[in-house]
Amino acid sequence: MKLPLSWLREFVRIEADPATLGERLSMAGLEVEAVERLKPAFSGVVVAKVLRVERHPNADRLSVCEVDAGAAGRASVVCGAPNARPGMVSALAVVGARLAPERADGDGALRPPLEAAVIRGVRSEGMLCSERELGLFDNHRGIVVLPDDAPVGRSLADYLELDDYVLNIAVTPNRGDCLSVLGLAREVAALFGLKLGPAHSRPAAPRLGHAAADPALSIAIEVTAPDLCPRYAALPMARVEIDDSPLWLRQRLKPCGMRPVNNVVDVTNYVMLELGQPLHAFDLDRLRERRVIVRRAGDDRELETLDHVKRALLKDDLVIADGVGPVALAGLMGGLASEVDNSTTRILLESAFFAAAGVARTSRRLGLVTEASYRFERGADRQGQIAALYRAAQLIRKVAGRCELGAVIDVEPHPLPARQVEFSRERVAGLLGISMSAGEMARRLRLLEINVKPAGKGRLVATIPSFRADLGEAADIAEEVARVAGLADIPTLPCRPLKDIGGEDQRRALLSVIRATLTGCGLTETKTLAFAAPRDNQTFAGFKGTAPVQVANPLSAELSELRKSLLYGLIGTLRFNLHREAQACHLFELGKVFYREQGELKEGERLGALSYGELAFKGLGERGRIADPLTLKGVVESCLDALGLSARVEFARLPPSLAPHLHPGKAAEVRLDTGVSLGQLGELHPELALALELDYPVALCELDVGELIAYGSLRKPVAPPPRFPAIRRDLALVLNRDFPVAQVRKVIAQADASLLESVELFDVYEGGSLPAGKKSVAVTCRYRAKDRTLTDQEVNQLHAKVTAFAMERLGALPR
Amino acid sequence: MAAFAKSDVRQSLEAIRAQALAELAESSGLDQIESVRVRVLGRSGELTELIRSMRELPEHERPAVGQLANQVKREIEARIESLQHELRLRKLNESLAQTPLDVTLPGVRFFHGHTHPLTQVTERLLDIWAAMGFEVVATPDIEDDFHNFGALNFAPDHPARDMQDTFFLDGGLLLRTHTSNGQIRVMEQRRPPLAVVCPGACYRRDELSVRYSPMFSQIEGFAVDDFGKITMAHLKGALTEFLRAFFGPESEVRFRASFFPFTEPSAEADVRCIFCAGAGCRVCKQSGWIEILGSGMIHPNVLRAVGYDPERYAGFAFGMGVERLALIKLGVDDMRLFFENDLRFLGQF
Numbered sequence A: 001m002k003l004p005l006s007w008l009r010e011f012v013r014i015e016a017d018p019a020t021l022g023e024r025l026s027m028a029g030l031e032v033e034a035v036e037r038l039k040p041a042f043s044g045v046v047v048a049k050v051l052r053v054e055r056h057p058n059a060d061r062l063s064v065c066e067v068d069a070g071a072a073g074r075a076s077v078v079c080g081a082p083n084a085r086p087g088m089v090s091a092l093a094v095v096g097a098r099l100a101p102e103r104a105d106g107d108g109a110l111r112p113p114l115e116a117a118v119i120r121g122v123r124s125e126g127m128l129c130s131e132r133e134l135g136l137f138d139n140h141r142g143i144v145v146l147p148d149d150a151p152v153g154r155s156l157a158d159y160l161e162l163d164d165y166v167l168n169i170a171v172t173p174n175r176g177d178c179l180s181v182l183g184l185a186r187e188v189a190a191l192f193g194l195k196l197g198p199a200h201s202r203p204a205a206p207r208l209g210h211a212a213a214d215p216a217l218s219i220a221i222e223v224t225a226p227d228l229c230p231r232y233a234a235l236p237m238a239r240v241e242i243d244d245s246p247l248w249l250r251q252r253l254k255p256c257g258m259r260p261v262n263n264v265v266d267v268t269n270y271v272m273l274e275l276g277q278p279l280h281a282f283d284l285d286r287l288r289e290r291r292v293i294v295r296r297a298g299d300d301r302e303l304e305t306l307d308h309v310k311r312a313l314l315k316d317d318l319v320i321a322d323g324v325g326p327v328a329l330a331g332l333m334g335g336l337a338s339e340v341d342n343s344t345t346r347i348l349l350e351s352a353f354f355a356a357a358g359v360a361r362t363s364r365r366l367g368l369v370t371e372a373s374y375r376f377e378r379g380a381d382r383q384g385q386i387a388a389l390y391r392a393a394q395l396i397r398k399v400a401g402r403c404e405l406g407a408v409i410d411v412e413p414h415p416l417p418a419r420q421v422e423f424s425r426e427r428v429a430g431l432l433g434i435s436m437s438a439g440e441m442a443r444r445l446r447l448l449e450i451n452v453k454p455a456g457k458g459r460l461v462a463t464i465p466s467f468r469a470d471l472g473e474a475a476d477i478a479e480e481v482a483r484v485a486g487l488a489d490i491p492t493l494p495c496r497p498l499k500d501i502g503g504e505d506q507r508r509a510l511l512s513v514i515r516a517t518l519t520g521c522g523l524t525e526t527k528t529l530a531f532a533a534p535r536d537n538q539t540f541a542g543f544k545g546t547a548p549v550q551v552a553n554p555l556s557a558e559l560s561e562l563r564k565s566l567l568y569g570l571i572g573t574l575r576f577n578l579h580r581e582a583q584a585c586h587l588f589e590l591g592k593v594f595y596r597e598q599g600e601l602k603e604g605e606r607l608g609a610l611s612y613g614e615l616a617f618k619g620l621g622e623r624g625r626i627a628d629p630l631t632l633k634g635v636v637e638s639c640l641d642a643l644g645l646s647a648r649v650e651f652a653r654l655p656p657s658l659a660p661h662l663h664p665g666k667a668a669e670v671r672l673d674t675g676v677s678l679g680q681l682g683e684l685h686p687e688l689a690l691a692l693e694l695d696y697p698v699a700l701c702e703l704d705v706g707e708l709i710a711y712g713s714l715r716k717p718v719a720p721p722p723r724f725p726a727i728r729r730d731l732a733l734v735l736n737r738d739f740p741v742a743q744v745r746k747v748i749a750q751a752d753a754s755l756l757e758s759v760e761l762f763d764v765y766e767g768g769s770l771p772a773g774k775k776s777v778a779v780t781c782r783y784r785a786k787d788r789t790l791t792d793q794e795v796n797q798l799h800a801k802v803t804a805f806a807m808e809r810l811g812a813l814p815r
Numbered sequence B: 001m002a003a004f005a006k007s008d009v010r011q012s013l014e015a016i017r018a019q020a021l022a023e024l025a026e027s028s029g030l031d032q033i034e035s036v037r038v039r040v041l042g043r044s045g046e047l048t049e050l051i052r053s054m055r056e057l058p059e060h061e062r063p064a065v066g067q068l069a070n071q072v073k074r075e076i077e078a079r080i081e082s083l084q085h086e087l088r089l090r091k092l093n094e095s096l097a098q099t100p101l102d103v104t105l106p107g108v109r110f111f112h113g114h115t116h117p118l119t120q121v122t123e124r125l126l127d128i129w130a131a132m133g134f135e136v137v138a139t140p141d142i143e144d145d146f147h148n149f150g151a152l153n154f155a156p157d158h159p160a161r162d163m164q165d166t167f168f169l170d171g172g173l174l175l176r177t178h179t180s181n182g183q184i185r186v187m188e189q190r191r192p193p194l195a196v197v198c199p200g201a202c203y204r205r206d207e208l209s210v211r212y213s214p215m216f217s218q219i220e221g222f223a224v225d226d227f228g229k230i231t232m233a234h235l236k237g238a239l240t241e242f243l244r245a246f247f248g249p250e251s252e253v254r255f256r257a258s259f260f261p262f263t264e265p266s267a268e269a270d271v272r273c274i275f276c277a278g279a280g281c282r283v284c285k286q287s288g289w290i291e292i293l294g295s296g297m298i299h300p301n302v303l304r305a306v307g308y309d310p311e312r313y314a315g316f317a318f319g320m321g322v323e324r325l326a327l328i329k330l331g332v333d334d335m336r337l338f339f340e341n342d343l344r345f346l347g348q349f
């Protein structure tokens, strides 16, 4: 809501400077986002009366005007405007005046000072100006027309209040009442302890003209949907002269962001801005059968609105209909067919209260938000309809000829009594954490026109003014009590833990260890958006669930689903960085993925990792190891170590059908010993890598964070270092080439030898003297006793036993 | 053959010593020293031979002469050793001087990665709340209308919903527009007293731009206890303590009345602009204050929605945008930096 300070001052005599005013409003919940300074685009222009207009002796199209500029004296000016006539009041630029720049898109510098000049042999001591020359409106058809009673000699900038401030206020959705100058004036009055001027807040009923009994102004009004329209008031008017609005009226609308249309429409907008009540003017003669019915659209399917758009109607949309069909979309926009235009002479002014929910529903469905719907949705003044009609009638009579008024028709099937809210002093004080007397509460509320009376048994009852739709219970009253004095009034009390601090936050601790391990391994954390294109979800389908989750109203087709996997985002990040100087990328992301499982929408947390290019520990000119699935596996193993899961996790060959995005020969499932799948690890399928034009393979991994947290633990068993030395024996076995190496360790570890402490792989070898299809696997067996140093002999015996066991169980040949 | 005279032996020893020391003094290499050693101390060296011949001296003369001989031998040996050491050291130093390290060369770095700046800020925020006794609870991103709106006192079709343009899924589900669903999820499950913070991703239909992202993160927090134990004054206390922990102990904090459907009264907390110290700048839009978070006393309708009696319980709630706090804290002015993942940006954290 844009609030010109000059307009506000018509209602309340606020002396504070705009910055102070803005600050105080902001503190009270009406956030002033900006204070705009308005300045006239000219100087040296005064209000002047044209006394005489004579033909220019040497030019047909020019005239010579004698003007009276009051204290500035009289002047004779040459003028080319067709509308100059004796007796009119206009704007005179005196010698030395500076006018608005020729072009609005220029550098904004004013034109050079005006000099007296001789035009076609006649001396001109100034210039009568058009609106365009003053930078007011783009109107150059003639000179400015001011009301006959405009003060001659006064500076035009002062007279039009062009030196002004506009407060741009972000009105929250609960404060529909503050979407008007009057509403904001009420707030200002309350906050600064000022009285609201009587100016226009309660316009008196205008005297009825002779037309009251004019049959042409009679119209029947009926409301058949009082739930959506609790009140419908209307005023017929005759002999209305449609024309442009006078300058002062257009000038009021302009800083509020409204474009002038014609005098009647401008008045309806003016009153809406001033009082907050949206109005609509129908061409009375275009209302068929002289009837207005406020009803649900029912079987009517369509209405063409003022903006030339044909709007589809639903049966529950509220419309204003005449005897034949809809003529307006209630609370949103009038219909084109009943529009007021230059031929209009009789109008029907509508001032209604439309229920917020109905307007909101239709507005949202049609994607149509108007100044009217915006206000109705946020709650108009439940009792503001008649005052607004009166105010509009008063203004229309001022600007659209001496029109005649019919009788006000006011349909309100169920008048609503003022709302009352019962509360206790203790309730309000207890919510705010203050001690305050009931008297002080009542005083503060009275500033906001809320009257408080005792209701017995220590309870109080507040009578809520009709414009405050937002106040319904004690908490609302508490807010008003706090707000009007500023929240700084409320003490600041320490807030200590309300309950015992529970056990350590296992989840956060584990995630933190995962991050620390990954960054320690050289991976950098990324964050990508959770939206994906369908084809990305097809390619990188994650490892749980079947179908993806679609967004019903996506920002674009590329973002129409939720990601099933983090891998696509990581590859996008790789591509992004390779285009920006990066040679290698080692990345991870912790985030959610989304999928369907048995029809239900599910979300899961994932750890995604991508490793590409050189690993970075290397000197100048040296080559680092190139990342591949095994280096990334090492990173994963470090994580599993940190989570205490290493011993329980195995990596198994993954059938290509389960991970089509991975290299069919280099894909693993990461699995817990119980069979629970933790995720996948492998190399990006070379076919997919092709498009990325890469130099190296891309190692990828995606793990289920939920499972890692469920099974992981930071509490690991701790043992003192061994007191006696271990004795090592190596063992080399010749196995089939495709025999999984991890199996060797696993099998040997099962040997019946309690002193066998560990089995570590140290070499895998193929070719050379080995038969084709075979490989040699070498392991180190470590033997140790807790209570003594083992002898060589003892160990040799043990190792022979272990070797024999391994050979037999693995079907291996000795090396 | 006449026996050696004692005096002859003495003279010979002196002569051997003088000559050896003189030669050693002039020798300039290990080879020369070695040849002196062999000639004098070797198996058939001069001194060795002389000592051997001393057996022929009369018994009573032997100890004195023997002592002298040993002294000469030790002296020459010591000189040889020290000369050798000196020479070796000189040679080593010479050779070390040949292979100097350019100490201005870069160190070979143990490369480490970086956690995302948003993670760092989130962790810091949670640390503060955890230290203040708030428990961290994870809540879902996919929500239903009740938990995201209805229970939070958003009436159907109320314009307050427009403040948060929603992504809809199917089956009446949506992507949460704020982490306030955490209030409902937790309160449904538990009874007061409660002090909880819920971090997480939120989604609104905004294009990714300098100021907005369709996905962003928030931290919702709330505390509920018996009516009177938790008041707006405690809310102010908690948020002031939090803001001072995050922005520095000197930070000036103010509370402005505001509106949120799920709190009443509502307040926004501002911090004195850290960029201009309140003088007014672009970041604070010349106001001298930066909006940090929204808060308020939990609306009675919210308490009712989770089956709490608002006559009996009261609570406060607050919510903050992590990106916004990160932008302010890091002095960065473009939201997109957080999601484009340029390693040249991420590597700075």
Ligand SMILES: [Zn+2]
Pocket: B273, B274, B275, B276, B277, B278, B279, B280, B281, B282, B283, B284, B285, B286, B288, B289
């Ligand atoms: Zn600033």
